[in-house]
Amino acid sequence: MNVAQIHRVYFIGIGGIGMSALARYFAFIDKTVAGYDKTESPLTQELAASGMDIHYKDSVDLVAEVYKNDSEHTLVVYTPAVPSNHKEYQFFLQNGFTIKKRSEVLGLITKDSFCLAVAGTHGKTTTSSILAHLLKETGVKMTAFLGGISEDFNSNFLLEGTEYSVVEADEFDRSFMQLTPNVACVTSMDADHLDIYGDAQELEKTFKDFTERLKPGGTLFVRNGLPLKGLTYGIEDDSDYCIRNIKIEHGTYIFDLETPDLKLEGVEFNKPGRHNLLNGLVAFAMAMQAGPPPHRLAQALSTFKGVQRRFSYQIKN
Incomplete structure (x- = not known):
């Protein structure tokens, strides 16, 4: 085409x-x-x-x-x-x-860009929305195709440039096998879409097949505990990218964020739930691969608003 x-x-x-x-x-x-x-x-x-x-x-x-x-x-x-x-x-x-x-x-549009793909049976839309927000706030020239309406730019589509792309890697109908990302993550592999896959083992195999579609030299992030090989991320564990020392003040998470090369203290994030902390962490890790300064990414993480109808504050005292 x-x-x-x-x-x-x-x-x-x-x-x-x-x-x-x-x-x-x-x-x-x-x-x-x-x-x-x-x-x-x-x-x-x-x-x-x-x-x-x-x-x-x-x-x-x-x-x-x-x-x-x-x-x-x-x-x-x-x-x-x-x-x-x-x-x-x-x-x-x-x-x-x-x-x-x-x-x-989507695969054809993004194949010539530096593609960042978010896969997983849960968390794709939130994670890709956080990732798009981080890249936008740090001036990365990218296009984002999202599976929900981001509250940060009130759309499911953002075009700031074509050098980078952010996409949801959808396992439904094995759609993500059309992508060739430079950076990818897998947030979860719960048994889902079994009408297509038949059983959990086939679903797991297809996720592994997807990770093998990374471009040469590509980077894979995997939630700690999943049976895939890649850089791990988690909370208070032995992950390569890890959140530690969590506090909650006025509804905001405050924590330390450790990578293989640095530690950022006092990082803030405003979406509730451990799963959202993990989504924010892997979005941060992926965004680092595009080159923005880590401290700027941490600042941008604190300003993420959310995805419409998912944890949207109507009143916040």
């Missing part, structure tokens, strides 16, 4: 959180974007308000002629949730259009 040859992009399932981030990306780089979704939502309303032509009935007649008549310059992106008998999907399939899953397109 040569992005330069694409003039327009049509999304089947444009309202999904990952799909809408891709739609924003293509609009940002001046491609014409349209799409279908089953139901209207705040996300699709935002996309439509930005100028995208969106409809909610599976009908080829509702697809603008400019998309249907130019298979050479039109890319069709679909979500795995779309059934194979979907009328619009079948039209594009039978008429020679380039049709790709969201994960394939």
Whole structure:
């Protein structure tokens, strides 16, 4: 796929959180974007308000002629949730259009950047949102595709540059096997999506396969205790990256953060829960690989607001 040859992009399932981030990306780089979704939502309303032509009935007649008549310059992106008998999907399939899953397109977009990929059955969205926030605050030129709406920039997509990219490495439908990251983490490998994998052993094997997709010289971070080889992270243990001496003051965690090379004291983080401390720690460790000064990353960690609908403060005294 040569992005330069694409003039327009049509999304089947444009309202999904990952799909809408891709739609924003293509609009940002001046491609014409349209799409279908089953139901209207705040996300699709935002996309439509930005100028995208969106409809909610599976009908080829509702697809603008400019998309249907130019298979050479039109890319069709679909979500795995779309059934194979979907009328619009079948039209594009039978008429020679380039049709790709969201994960394939994400892999193609990010392969030439320094890619930081967050994998795990839990914690992907929070960790990737923290990572994007840290890089943005420290001036790293990056693009972020998130699986939730970050409260820090009120979007699931951020484009500050193209040298670096932040992505969620989704295990659903083995989507993350399309990525070739420079830096990756695995936050968890709980038995999930067993309708796809069959059993926990196959899920675990696929996560291991994903870690082997790292580019040569790449760096893998693994939550301490998971059966994978990489730099470990944890709390009050023997991890390579470790949080110690935790205190809580006025709802804020204050702790020491140790890396293989340095120790930062009095680091602050405002999201509740041990799991969020771990998410913040590995996001910090990954962000270090992009080169910002560690003390600046620690300052940025203290200002992370969160992901909408996940631990959002309505009132905080």
